[in-house]
Amino acid sequence: MIPVTDRLAIEEDEISISFIRAGGPGGQNVNKVSSAAQLRFDARHSPSLPERVRERLERIAGTKLTKDGVIVITANRFRTQEANRRDAVDRLVEMIAAAAHQPKFRVPTKPSRAAKAKRVETKVKRGSVKKLRSRRPSSED
Numbered sequence: 001m002i003p004v005t006d007r008l009a010i011e012e013d014e015i016s017i018s019f020i021r022a023g024g025p026g027g028q029n030v031n032k033v034s035s036a037a038q039l040r041f042d043a044r045h046s047p048s049l050p051e052r053v054r055e056r057l058e059r060i061a062g063t064k065l066t067k068d069g070v071i072v073i074t075a076n077r078f079r080t081q082e083a084n085r086r087d088a089v090d091r092l093v094e095m096i097a098a099a100a101h102q103p104k105f106r107v108p109t110k111p112s113r114a115a116k117a118k119r120v121e122t123k124v125k126r127g128s129v130k131k132l133r134s135r136r137p138s139s140e141d
Contacts, residue, residue: 002089004096010048015092016040017085022076036076037084041092044069049096057099071095 001009022036043049043057043065061071075088111119 002093004093005100008048008050008053008096008100010041010046010096014041014046014048015089017088019081019084020074022084035079035081035084036074037081037088039071039073039075039085039088039092041071041073042069043071052102053096053100057096060095060099 002012002015003009016039018038018040019034020036020038021034043054043061046054049057057071058065058069064071064073066072071092073088073091075084075091077087078084
């Protein structure tokens with residue numbers, strides 16, 4: 001079991017990890033060693049995910065989601081297989097945790113009559129101050 005939140009966990013057999021060759025720095029060793037981890041998680045058919053989490057996860061995954069509903073994460077940040085494997089699993093857990101977080105429902109409100117009156121009153125005051133500044137001194141002054 002891989003814990004995601006206090007109420008949600010996914011089974012380890014739901015993810016498959018294969019190792020591929022990573023690009024980037026490393027000299028000749030990079031051509032011989034398959035250290036990058038490629039994680040695959042079938043989000044669409046996962047029994048561990050509730051329907052609402054699955055829908056949000058598919059939206060969050062974006063380009064990492066295939067047409068079949070499989071999330072593919074490639075981790076090649078580190079030089080060892082184990083570190084890249086942990087990184088890929090951590091990124092998947094982060095993504096699922098973000099999908100599991102239910103956003104607060106916002107109730108749109110309108111300003112009260114008193115708030116509207118106060119706003120207009122301050123605008124009128126500010127306008128009168130500016131009008132007073134722009135007046136030219138009269139010849140009597």
